[in-house]
Amino acid sequence: MLIIIKLAVRTILRRKSRMLAIGILVFLGTMLLVFGQTFALSAAKASKQSIIDNFTGDFIIYSASSQEKPSPFSFTTPLPVIQNIDQVRQTLQDMPEVDVFVAYAQNYAIISVKRAEKAIEIPFIFYAVEPDNYNRAFKNSNISSGSFFGLDETRATPQQGILISLAQNERYKNFYDVEITVGEELTLLGLTPGGSINAVKTRLVGIFEPIYYKNVFDYINFTDMTTYSELYNFTGVTTDSLPDELNTIFSSTSEDDIFSLGTEEDFAVLDFSQLESQALSGYTMIAVKLKDHSMLEQVRTRFDQSTLNIKTAPWDEASGFFAQIADTLQAIIYAAVGLIFLIVTFIIMNTLIINIVERTAEIGTMRALGGEKGFIRNLFLTETLILNGAFAIGGIIISLLLIIIFGQSGIPLPDIVSQYLVGGGNLPLTLSLSPFTQALLVILLVSVLATLYPIRVATKILPLKAMN
Amino acid sequence: MSAIQLNAVKKSYLLGETKVEALRGITLSIEKGDFLAIAGPSGSGKSTILNLIGCIDIPTAGTVIIDGKEVETLGDKELTRYRREKLGFIFQSFNLIPVLNVYENIEFPLLLKRKLNREDRRDRVMHIIERVGLQDRLKNKPSELSGGQRQRVAIARALVTRPLIILADEPTANLDTDTGHKILTLMQEINDTEKTTFVFSTHDEHIMEHARRIINLRDGMIVN
DSSP: OHHHHHHHHHHHHHTHHHHHHHHHHHHHHHHHHHHHHHHHHHHHHHHHHHHIIIIIBSEEEEETTOSSOOOSSOOSSOOOOOTTHHHHHHHHHHOTTEEEEEEEEEEEEEEEEEETTEEEEEEEEEEEEOHHHHHHHOOOEEEEEEOSTTGGGTOSSOOOSEEEEHHHHHHHHHHHSOOOOTTOEEEEEEEOTTSOEEEEEEEEEEEEEESSSHHHHTTOEEEEHHHHHHHTTOEEEOGGGSOHHHHHHHHOOSHHHHHHHOOHHHHHTOOGGGOOEEEOOOOOEEEEEESSGGGHHHHHHHHHTSSSSEEEEEHHHHHTHHHHHHHHHHHHHHHHHHHHHHHHHHHHHHHHHHHHHHTHHHHHHHHHTTOOHHHHHHHHHHHHHHHHHHHHHHHHHHHHHHHHHHHTTOBOOOHHHHHHHHSSSOBOOOOOSHHHHHHHHHHHHHHHHHHHHHHHHHHTOOGGGGGO | OOSEEEEEEEEEEEETTEEEEEEEEEEEEEOTTOEEEEEOOTTSSHHHHHHHHTTSSOOSEEEEEETTEEGGGSOHHHHHHHHHHHEEEEOTTOOOOTTSOHHHHHHHHHHHHTOSOHHHHHHHHHHHHHHHTOGGGTTOOGGGSOHHHHHHHHHHHHHTTOOSEEEEESTTTTSOHHHHHHHHHHHHHHHHHHOOEEEEEEOOHHHHTTOSEEEEEETTEEOO
């Protein structure tokens, strides 16, 4: 075996320029595979983290009657309301695997603002959120002016109103010549499920700038759940604000009780000014974050098999296109690497054939001196493996250095790329074993494939050729 | 028993569409320790006989018996092993492996044989190197040697496995006259001392003078 290695190494060194050309291709291919795969895997990981942490949680619960998948990123028809929200909430609260959950809704409305005694109507796409819950679960925006429903002003209860993104306000300015300022009173117009148009007076409480996936999230704004419920008639009266007599009547379970207990006097005590409204429902989605991401399928299965009349969508289904960007990138890298190695395979094959033709007498001599076909086969295979292995290891080392150098601080990406790929910011590289093992396996495969035909040619050389 | 026995050996091959009769029924016996020259002009069949004896070609008809064994009955693996064990080759163009130095070229057949340990290989190689007078060229590559030195390496390589027969195809063809004589003298000395059978082809009459026995070939037939 030592003689084969000696012959292989010296032959490579003797044919430096030709071998160097192959080596450089192997080096680049390995680098592309290792660094590219690490890049794609890191992007997939960062994108998953960003989406789960800031938009969807590990999964989203939505109504079983929905024909569409829920998506915090794309706005089509608003999803149906989750009818038994309290039961779902209770179930989530009872699950030890759940870290935090937040119920919210997506919908459209019209903002009506007055400018020069004239009402201007502008479109408004929004998340209706419970401000404190949402803020606790997702930190996906920076406030430019105003506040996030007054939460950063140490209010006991969140402020009602709407928030719009900075970019949205810019668009209002550009397309409608309307710039809304924090504190400004405006009217929201919404089409209720019953088909009527509701109008609710509210005000702009803040302007924010999205931190992640700006290019999409720029279009999305916020309203609080109470305003939303009023706008779409998802409201009721809180029991705390009702007189005790009426609470007793309404808590009865039989019609007889209700009509026998309730008298006109009972209803006469009703003071409408003391009543407080509450959002009854209107929630279309609940984002659920788990303590351990690996529990996702187990928890989802429990929900899917429950009688709660709901469905679940994992984070990647809910985020659609964005979750697939990293996968697409990975596929592109695979295709590029595949192409490079296909070319490398043919170049190696071609070079080996030329080498064999040039070394016919040498191979014939080895055969005449008693070298078996296996010896010739091992010789060429070893040559290819040593050449490819050396340059592949070079490629791996350089890739490893790059990964270590950029690992912590992350690779700075153009903002547009970063926004789509990982939601924004630098891409921290995560060292994982699979790109390295893949590279070595690919090199091994390429070496063997590229040598198969040349070996066939070489082993067919007769010892007689030594005499010619 | 003869070292080599050829019985009514014929060899023909196609050159394009023309059938060439390289050997037309050769019967020949070569004894152990012989020092035999196969002489004849180009195309007379000298190399074909050497190829058949060297187990690197098979006859169209007739039998070739080497050390008691009919070679045409052997498969590729057995032929390879037979060449490794019984035969040594000296080529007209030396055919040294260019990436190996003098020592490694001579050691190469022993490595293929895989029967000796490192120490024994070293002893064997050094003994042969001294015999051919190349002890000061051990580390030189073939490209750094003269034609005569290269052929000495080839002789040493052929001898190192202590084969039954050494076949030399026009061993002096690429050497000047003086060097050619020196190489033949060396082969003769080895034949005398080691009793190795030498069969070599030549068309040079001065070289033939060294042979103990000469077979003259013409048009694929023995003429003497």
